[in-house]
Structures are given as structure tokens and as C-alpha cells.
Amino acid sequence: xxxxxxxxxxxxxxxxxxxxxxxxxxxxxxxxxxxxxxxxxxxxxxxxxxxxxxxxxxxxxxxxxxxxxxxxxxxxxxxxxxxxxxxxxxxxxxxxxxxxxxxxxxxxxxxxxxxxxxxxxxxxxxxxxxxxxxxxxxxxxxxxxxxxxxxxxxxxxxxxxxxxxxxxxxxxxxxxxxxxxxxxxxxxxxxxxxxxxxxxxxxxxxxxxxxxxxxxxxxxxxxxxxxxxxxxxxxxxxxxxxxxxxxxxxxxxxxxxxxxxxxxxxxxxxxxxxxxxxxxxxxxxxxxxxxxxxxxxxxxxxxxxxxxxxxxxxxxxxxxxxxxxxxxxxxxxxxxxxxxxxxxxxxxxxxxxxxxxxxxxxxxxxxxxxxxxxxxxxxxxxxxxxxxxxxxxxxxxxxxxxxxxxxxxxxxxxxxxxxxxxxxxxxxxxxxxxxxxxxxxxxxxxxxxxxxxxxxxxxxxxxxxx
Amino acid sequence: xxxxxxxxxxxxxxxxxxxxxxxxxxxxxxxxxxxxxxxxxxxxxxxxxxxxxxxxxxxxxxxxxxxxxxxxxxxxxxxxxxxxxxxxxxxxxxxxxxxxxxxxxxxxxxxxxxxxxxxxxxxxxxxxxxxxxxxxxxxxxxxxxxxxxxxxxxxxxxxxxxxxxxxxxxxxxxxxxxxxxxxxxxxxxxxxxxxxxxxxxxxxxxxxxxxxxxxxxxxxxxxxxxxxxxxxxxxxxxxxxxxxxxxxxxxxxxxxxxxxxxxxxxxxxxxxxxxxxxxxxxxxxxxxxxxxxxxxxxxxxxxxxxxxxxxxxxxxxxxxxxxxxxxxxxxxxxxxxxxxxxxxxxxxxxxxxxxxxxxxxxxxxxxxxxxxxxxxxxxxxxxxxxxxxxxxxxxxxxxxxxxxxxxxxxxxxxxxxxxxxxxxxxxxxxxxxxxxxxxxxxxxxxxxxxxxxxxxxxxxxxxxxx
Numbered sequence: 001x002x003x004x005x006x007x008x009x010x011x012x013x014x015x016x017x018x019x020x021x022x023x024x025x026x027x028x029x030x031x032x033x034x035x036x037x038x039x040x041x042x043x044x045x046x047x048x049x050x051x052x053x054x055x056x057x058x059x060x061x062x063x064x065x066x067x068x069x070x071x072x073x074x075x076x077x078x079x080x081x082x083x084x085x086x087x088x089x090x091x092x093x094x095x096x097x098x099x100x101x102x103x104x105x106x107x108x109x110x111x112x113x114x115x116x117x118x119x120x121x122x123x124x125x126x127x128x129x130x131x132x133x134x135x136x137x138x139x140x141x142x143x144x145x146x147x148x149x150x151x152x153x154x155x156x157x158x159x160x161x162x163x164x165x166x167x168x169x170x171x172x173x174x175x176x177x178x179x180x181x182x183x184x185x186x187x188x189x190x191x192x193x194x195x196x197x198x199x200x201x202x203x204x205x206x207x208x209x210x211x212x213x214x215x216x217x218x219x220x221x222x223x224x225x226x227x228x229x230x231x232x233x234x235x236x237x238x239x240x241x242x243x244x245x246x247x248x249x250x251x252x253x254x255x256x257x258x259x260x261x262x263x264x265x266x267x268x269x270x271x272x273x274x275x276x277x278x279x280x281x282x283x284x285x286x287x288x289x290x291x292x293x294x295x296x297x298x299x300x301x302x303x304x305x306x307x308x309x310x311x312x313x314x315x316x317x318x319x320x321x322x323x324x325x326x327x328x329x330x331x332x333x334x335x336x337x338x339x340x341x342x343x344x345x346x347x348x349x350x351x352x353x354x355x356x357x358x359x360x361x362x363x364x365x366x367x368x369x370x371x372x373x374x375x376x377x378x379x380x381x382x383x384x385x386x387x388x389x390x391x392x393x394x395x396x397x398x399x400x401x402x403x404x405x406x407x408x409x410x411x412x413x414x415x416x417x418x419x420x421x422x423x424x425x426x427x428x429x430x431x432x433x434x435x436x437x438x439x440x441x442x443x444x445x446x447x448x449x450x451x452x453x454x455x456x457x458x459x460x461x462x463x464x465x466x
Numbered sequence: 467x468x469x470x471x472x473x474x475x476x477x478x479x480x481x482x483x484x485x486x487x488x489x490x491x492x493x494x495x496x497x498x499x500x501x502x503x504x505x506x507x508x509x510x511x512x513x514x515x516x517x518x519x520x521x522x523x524x525x526x527x528x529x530x531x532x533x534x535x536x537x538x539x540x541x542x543x544x545x546x547x548x549x550x551x552x553x554x555x556x557x558x559x560x561x562x563x564x565x566x567x568x569x570x571x572x573x574x575x576x577x578x579x580x581x582x583x584x585x586x587x588x589x590x591x592x593x594x595x596x597x598x599x600x601x602x603x604x605x606x607x608x609x610x611x612x613x614x615x616x617x618x619x620x621x622x623x624x625x626x627x628x629x630x631x632x633x634x635x636x637x638x639x640x641x642x643x644x645x646x647x648x649x650x651x652x653x654x655x656x657x658x659x660x661x662x663x664x665x666x667x668x669x670x671x672x673x674x675x676x677x678x679x680x681x682x683x684x685x686x687x688x689x690x691x692x693x694x695x696x697x698x699x700x701x702x703x704x705x706x707x708x709x710x711x712x713x714x715x716x717x718x719x720x721x722x723x724x725x726x727x728x729x730x731x732x733x734x735x736x737x738x739x740x741x742x743x744x745x746x747x748x749x750x751x752x753x754x755x756x757x758x759x760x761x762x763x764x765x766x767x768x769x770x771x772x773x774x775x776x777x778x779x780x781x782x783x784x785x786x787x788x789x790x791x792x793x794x795x796x797x798x799x800x801x802x803x804x805x806x807x808x809x810x811x812x813x814x815x816x817x818x819x820x821x822x823x824x825x826x827x828x829x830x831x832x833x834x835x836x837x838x839x840x841x842x843x844x845x846x847x848x849x850x851x852x853x854x855x856x857x858x859x860x861x862x863x864x865x866x867x868x869x870x871x872x873x874x875x876x877x878x879x880x881x882x883x884x885x886x887x888x889x890x891x892x893x894x895x896x897x898x899x900x901x902x903x904x905x906x907x908x909x910x911x912x913x914x915x916x917x918x919x920x921x922x923x924x925x926x927x928x929x930x931x932x
Contacts, residue, residue, distance in 0.1 A: 083887050087556045107711075107712050107819055108712055108817075108818065108820055109711075147628045152656070152661075155656075158654055158655055161656070163654075163655055165664070166628065179905075181905055182905070183908065185884075185885065186817040186883060187815045187848055187849075187884060187888070188620070188849070189624055189844075189847055189888035189889050190668075190888065191617050191887045191888060191889045191890060191891045191892070192892060192903070192904075192932070193668075193900055194915055195618075195663055195665065195907075196912070198664035198667075199660055199664070199915075201661065202660065203660055219485070219715075220714075242574040245573075245574060245575075245576060247572055248685035250684070251684075290758065290759060290765075292759075293758075296755070347657075348616045349655045349656065351574075351652040351653060352575055353575055357529040381655055382654055383655045394611050417653075418651075419651065421656075422653070422654075422656065424656035425657045426657070434658060434804065438658075439648070441641060441645045441647050442647050442649065445647075445662055446640075448919075449665075449761075449915060449918055450916075452911060452914035452918055453911065464660070465660070
């Protein structure tokens with residue numbers, strides 16, 4: 001497939017359409033930031049960046065791009081890690097960050113209607129100020145909500161509350177040909193034809209551009225508590241998790257972390273973590289509506305941890321102490337990134353009783369390939385975030401080792417009935433791993449679905465399954 | 467599209483494939499039951515019924531049917547209400563009820579793996595015996611799990627726990643061409659390409675045949691209580707529901723019912739309901755892990771009900787009393803059906819604060835068209851079950867009134883931002899209402915998706931969007 005480059009005539013049309021020169025960037029006015037995402041390994045500059053302000057603008061641009069075979073890549077905050085927002089075929093970037101209004105809180109239907117560019121942290125604050133709760137809680141709080149929907153992000157609280165998909169009730173979507181559709185709505189149940197909404201969720205901007213989202217809210221739990229549980233080693237820590245699940249306690253979150261990550265975060269944030277003496281930690285949260293309810297749950301889990309070999313159980317029941325711990329957890333990615341020259345990531349998900357096996361395997365790889373690997377992640381839901389660090393390796397050695405290590409990891413994940421990505425998506429960087437892990441028929445179905453939405457393959461081309 | 471009839475040669479091949487004559491029915495051996503579903507308005511006999519016993523058999527039959535352009539309709543218990551399991555083009559029925567084994571309870575991953583023909587009531591009993599909980603709870607307990615997945619059934623507990631989609635972690639699916647794919651798995655998070663799993667959920671047997679399902683379980687709540695709340699009239703009852711939701715109490719279920727339905731159920735079951743003096747009732751359930759937690763929630767709601775005009779609040783805290791009430795609720799459909807000569811149903815879903823408006827509208831229609839209409843349903847999630855009764859109307863008058871009443875209802879649902887079906891699906895009977903309520907682009911996408919899975923359109927043809 002070849003795409004038309006954006007020429008002078010196209011640009012004139014776009015400028016006349018947008019009628020606000022400050023929102024159309026081209027040539028030297030385009031910041032280098034638009035050429036990459038957070039991880040930055042894939043780079044390509046667009047021909048033009050359009051900072052859209054309405055669904056109508058998105059629709060008109062898509063129609064024009066479709067008619068003229070110009071590649072279009074939608075973009076939010078650019079916090080992705082797999083190159084999904086990188087315009088690898090050039091063309092147009094539609095930047096949705098100006099469409100950032102919270103449109104409606106409906107307290108009779110428990111829904112929040114938002115524009116695509118609202119940030120996750122803005123949603124969290126807004127709903128909590130109104131005594132509501134939007135459960136998905138990925139580490140990257142500056143991501144846009146449409147970015148989260150496009151990767152079906154899960155975050156910390158998936159153990160108890162599920163993932164973004166579970167909280168998307170309805171969407172307004174601009175299709176590649178510029179038509180605008182609404183899927184789902186404020187309704188709780190829906191059996192009215194195939195779920196196009198659920199196809200859009202997790203489609204990484206390849207099937208349509210989300211211009212509005214109706215999210216499901218819950219009442220805000222009244223009580224929350226965190227436990228920080230030090231262990232002598234990571235194996236013991238992680239092997240405790242299936243015991244917790246088996247006991248029928250459902251914590252809100254169960255994260256695992258190693259001292260290295262904590263020390264890096266302390267350094268990065270300039271703040272001390274409550275404890276960094278032990279090799280490995282579990283960090284758990286419990287929430288509920290009464291003191292008794294939460295106490296009962298964590299009491300039981302604390303006992304299980306001690307029986308399983310925990311050194312101690314540190315309880316954080318004030319907002320301040322919890323904030324301290326979780327902000328360190330939120331800084332892990334940045335802290336690790338700042339500790340090395342370059343890195344790549346793996347975001348596999350395995351059944352949750354296989355996390356210990358997988359983490360042991362990572363440590364073997366670290367020794368075998370003599371390369372620094374850092375991992376942390378969601379022990380409670382089987383989703384691991386693993387970072388392979390370049391440090392001072394030369395280009396050739398780095399590329400060779402990186403490929404070998406990644407191949408090993410994806411193979412092992414597959415052996416354990418795991419999948420390529422838990423929440424970061426496939427984008428551009430993980431395409432080869434997706435195509436080797438899926439059966440041929442599933443991959444062909446995905447390609448056919450893409451063509452159903454986008455026969456000319458102009459919307460975010462070269463991503464996911466293409 | 468024309469389909470090949472099953473001839474002698476085809477039959478010989480099928481018999482050789484199945485190698486068990488008792489599982490291949492043809493000619494006079496086919497029970498009339500296979501020509502219709504629970505509602506029975508759409509009828510057509512298949513050429514052959516194959517009672518399959520394995521994924522391999524399903525795969526081989528589909529491959530043969532695909533190569534020879536024979537229409538295939540999958541069928542579970544036949545409890546559907548929209549003709550989705552009726553072989554309107556004849557051909558083969560694949561009956562999945564013999565594939566009825568519970569394969570695995572995995573208490574470390576909180577999953578249950580089942581064959582497609584396991585009944586909903588068997589799953590409920592099995593998991594509860596093991597102290598687990600499968601939340602979806604549609605009224606029809608003899609439905610198969612694959613039937614529930616195919617309509618994305620919701621049931622009573624959707625208010626708090628969501629619908630079937632939210633509990634399907636993974637599926638094994640035989641595609642129209644006979645290929646077998648696995649989608650999802652035991653993993654909690656998944657961002658590995660488009661969600662084919664979520665396309666299959668709710669696709670009413672048109673995209674693939676489900677031969678195995680991995681379901682998500684929860685720990686069984688330790689405490690459950692039901693409230694039966696009589697009101698002087700239905701409007702007052704239903705208008706109370708948004709007040710309950712607004713108070714941030716989340717009941718497990720909120721059903722509304724009228725005296726007529728209760729009296730019919732009493733007659734049908736030969737058992738008295740705890741109260742049938744009032745015109746209208748709300749039936750609520752609360753669950754949780756401690757007495758205090760549940761008490762606190764229902765105390766608050768009981769007060770709201772009284773303030774909103776409830777005559778009384780009857781608390782059922784023993785298993786026996788709750789069973790009595792809920793079994794009456796479960797018998798409403800059968801009871802109404804047995805009170806008339808013929809009926810048709812509407813299963814719209816509206817935003818939950820629009821239920822009162824919609825129910826008032828139904829009562830106006832009842833008067834305007836002078837036809838008996840009964841309704842009950844899920845006040846807490848906006849999903850209404852409405853039955854239009856023929857009684858002693860002649861054929862012409864019945865068809866005329868039925869069409870007019872239905873047109874009015876679907877138009878009103880659409881005006882209220884509702885959808886055609888909350889959980890019964892589209893099947894054959896509701897196709898015209900789906901196609902008029904959807905925008906052209908969404909309908910075209912559905913048709914294109916169908917073709918991606920089934921280019922020869924042999925699997926359950928003539929349903930949903932075709």
C-alpha cells in the first residue's frame with residue numbers, strides 16, 4: 001500500500017477546514033515529540049499535525065484523507081510503549097488532546113461522558129470529588145482516556161474491578177471514511193447485534209477514532225487500606241499470591257516489586273519508601289464500605305502472608321502514607337528509564353498462578369544473557385511489566401541480545417498459556433510476536449475485520465495485525 | 467443465497483463421521499421441537515439433527531457443510547425467544563446438549579472451564595457447592611451456557627455484577643470453515659489484537675460455534691437478603707429506583723412486578739406469594755460478606771423506599787423464603803404464556819432512569835390498542851421484558867395490532883436512547899427492528915464482519931444482521 005504525501009493543496013484544504021492556523025502544524029512547526037511515543041524506539045515524523053477540537057473536524061479530515069488515500073494516525077498524550085501512535089507512513093497526525101472536556105456526570109445512570117483527550121488523572125479527581133469511582137488505574141496517569149480505551153488498559157485494580165473494557169458503556173467513533181457512529185450507550189445490558197464497541201476497545205486506533213466515551217462509574221468505596229509486605233526473596237513473595245486468591249480474599253490490587261526498583265524510585269523521586277531493606281515486596285490494597293469489612297479481609301491476608309514466610313506486614317491506613325507508597329509504585333517506569341541509556345519492554349500476561357514460574361524464568365535469562373532486566377507488575381492479575389536495559393551495550397550487541405531475550409520471553413509466556421500483551425497493546429513494536437503467537441485463522445480474522453472498517457487501510461496503517 | 471439440501475450422500479457421510487446412529491436424526495426421527503424455540507412464532511424443520519459429542523465432530527461437520535454449502539444452525543436447549551436457533555434455511559442442526567461436562571474448576575485462577583451444553587442451573591449448583599459464585603442469573607435456568615454467551619444474557623444480578631460478557635475469559639470456537647480457534651484464556655487482562663472473543667459473545671451462533679468456555683468466578687458472598695416492597699402503583703415503585711441508585715447503594719438485583727404477574731405465577735406454581743395485595747412491587751436483593759455490611763445497605767434502601775411511598779418493606783432473610791419469592795419471579799414467563807393463546811415479546815433496554823417513562827408508555831399502548839400487555843423486568847438495569855398477548859384475537863387483528871404495538875415500543879425505546887435488545891438477542895424475529903434502529907454504517911460493519919467469518923454465509927444464515 002502506498003499513501004499520498006500531504007502536499008500544498010492538501011494543506012490548504014486542511015487549513016481552510018480547521019480555520020485556526022495555530023491548530024495545524026507542519027514543517028518546522030512540528031515538535032519532534034510527535035515522531036515517537038514514551039518508549040521511543042520507533043520514530044517517524046508526520047507531514048502535518050492537526051489539533052482537532054470537535055467530532056465534526058475529525059470526521060471531515062477522515063473523509064478527506066480517505067478520499068485522497070492519506071495515512072492518518074490518531075494520538076493522545078503519546079504515553080504508549082509500543083509505537084501505536086507513531087505515524088510510520090507519515091501523513092496526518094490527528095492530535096486529540098484539545099478535546100479534553102468532561103461532558104456529563106449522570107448520577108442516575110452512574111455514567112460519566114467524556115471527550116477523548118481527558119487525562120486519566122483528571123477523571124479520577126473529578127469523580128472522586130463527586131464521591132464516585134472509576135476503577136481502572138494504570139500507572140501512567142497522564143494517559144488520555146481514549147488511549148486507555150484503545151489499549152484496553154488494566155492497571156493495578158484489575159484484580160478486583162476488571163479492566164477498561166468493563167467500564168466502557170458507549171462510544172462515539174469516527175470511521176476511516178469519516179462517517180460517525182454511536183455504539184452502546186448509557187444502557188447496562190446490550191444484545192443488539194455484534195458488539196462493535198468491544199471491537200473498538202483495544203484496537204489501538206486502527207478501526208476508528210474515538211471522539212466521545214460513556215464510562216461506567218461505581219460509588220466510591222468509603223475505606224481503603226494498603227499493606228506493604230516484605231519477603232526475603234521474590235519467589236516466596238510471588239508464591240504467596242495464589243494462596244491469597246485461593247483463600248477467597250479479593251484484594252483491590254496486588255503488586256510485586258524488588259528492592260532495585262524501590263531504590264531507583266527513591267532516587268528518582270527524592271523521597272524515602274517506608275521500607276527498602278528486604279529483597280522483595282508485595283503491595284496490597286483492600287477497599288470496601290466499612291472498617292470491619294476491610295479489616296476482616298486484610299487480617300486474613302496478613303496471616304496468610306506471615307504463614308507463607310513474610311518478614312513483616314506494614315499497614316498504611318492514612319491517605320498520606322498510602323499516597324507515599326503508591327506514588328513510588330507509579331514512578332517505577334520513569335525511575336528505571338532514567339537509570340539506563342535505552343530500554344525495551346515486555347508486557348505479557350500469564351494465568352495468575354504462573355507468575356512465579358515466569359519471574360524465575362526472567363532471572364535465569366538475566367544471568368544467561370548477562371543483561372540487566374527489571375520487572376514489576378501486577379502479581380494479582382498475571383500481567384508483568386519487564387524492562388530490558390541497554391546500559392552500555394553497543395548497538396549490535398544490544399539488538400542481538402534484546403531480540404534473543406524477547407524471543408525467549410514470548411515463547412515461555414506462550415508455553416504457560418499466556419498472551420503477548422496484557423495492557424500495553426501490540427502497536428508497531430510487538431507485531432511479529434503477535435503474529436507468531438496467534439493461530440493463522442485468528443490473525444486472518446483480524447486482518448479481515450480491519451478491512452471491513454478500513455478498506456483502503458489509511459487509519460493507523462502498519463499496526464496490530466497488518 | 468441458496469443452500470444445498472441434505473441428500474442421501476450427505477447423510478451417509480455424516481453417519482460415517484459420527485459413527486453412532488442414535489446421534490444422527492433425520493426424517494420422521496426429528497422431533498418437532500427442533501423446528502422452533504421457546505416462543506415458537508418462527509418454525510422450520512431441519513433436514514438432519516446431529517447430536518455432537520466433541521469439538522472434532524463439530525469441526526468435521528462444519529468443514530463438510532462449508533465445502534458443500536449446506537446451512538448449519540447450532541442449538542442448545544432451545545430456550546431462546548427470537549428464533550435464533552430455528553433452521554430457517556433447513557439443512558443441519560448441530561445440537562450441542564450432549565457436550566455437557568464441567569471440565570475444570572481452577573481455584574488459583576478463579577475460572578471454571580465448561581462444555582457448551584452445560585445448563586445454567588448446573589453451573590450455579592456446582593460452583594456454589596464449591597463456595598464460588600457465577601454471577602449472571604437469567605430467569606431461564608435450563609438455558610445452556612453457550613446459549614447465554616451467544617445472547618450475552620444478563621439476568622437479575624446485572625445491577626451489581628454485570629452481564630455474561632464480563633464473565634467470559636476464553637472460548638474455543640469452531641469457525642464456519644471448520645477451523646478451531648482459541649480466543650482469550652485464563653488471563654485476567656488482554657490487549658493482544660482485536661477482541662474476537664467479544665465479537666463471539668452476543669453473536670447468536672452466526673460467527674462460530676462455541677465448543678468450550680472459560681468462565682470467571684467470584685468467591686460466593688456469605689450473606690444474602692431479599693426485600694419485597696409493595697407500592698400502591700407501578701409508577702411510584704419504578705420512580706423509586708433512580709433514588710436508590712443515586713443514594714449509592716448498589717443492590718444485587720432490583721426487579722419490578724405487578725399484581726397480575728404475581729397472581730398468574732401463584733396459579734401456575736400452585737404456591738402463594740408472601741404478598742399479593744398491592745398493585746406493584748419492587749423485589750431487591752443485597753449480598754455481601756458480613757451481616758453488618760448487608761444490613762447497612764438494605765436499611766438505607768428500606769428508608770428510601772418508605773420515604774418514596776412504599777406501603778411496607780418485607781424482609782426475607784432465610785434461604786427458604788427467598789427461594790419462594792425468586793421461584794415465583796422465575797415463573798413469570800411461563801405463567802404469562804400459559805394464560806394466553808399466543809404471545810410475542812419485546813426485550814428493550816433503556817437508560818435506567820427512563821424505565822418509569824417507558825412503563826407508563828406501555829400502559830398507554832395497552833389502552834390505545836385494546837390488547838393485553840404484561841411486563842416485568844430488571845428495573846435496576848433498564849432491561850424490560852414485555853409480553854403482548856393474543857388471547858382471543860383473530861389472526862388478522864392479532865398480526866395488525868402486534869405490529870403496530872411493537873413499532874410504537876421500539877420507536878419509544880429509541881427516543882429514550884434505548885436499544886432493541888438487552889439480553890434476548892435479535893435472532894430472526896427482531897431483525898427488522900435492529901436494522902431500522904441502527905445507523906446504516908453500523909449495520910454495514912456487522913454485515914462485513916459476518917462475511918469475514920463466514921464468506922459463504924452458511925452458519926445460522928438469515929439471523930441478526932443478514
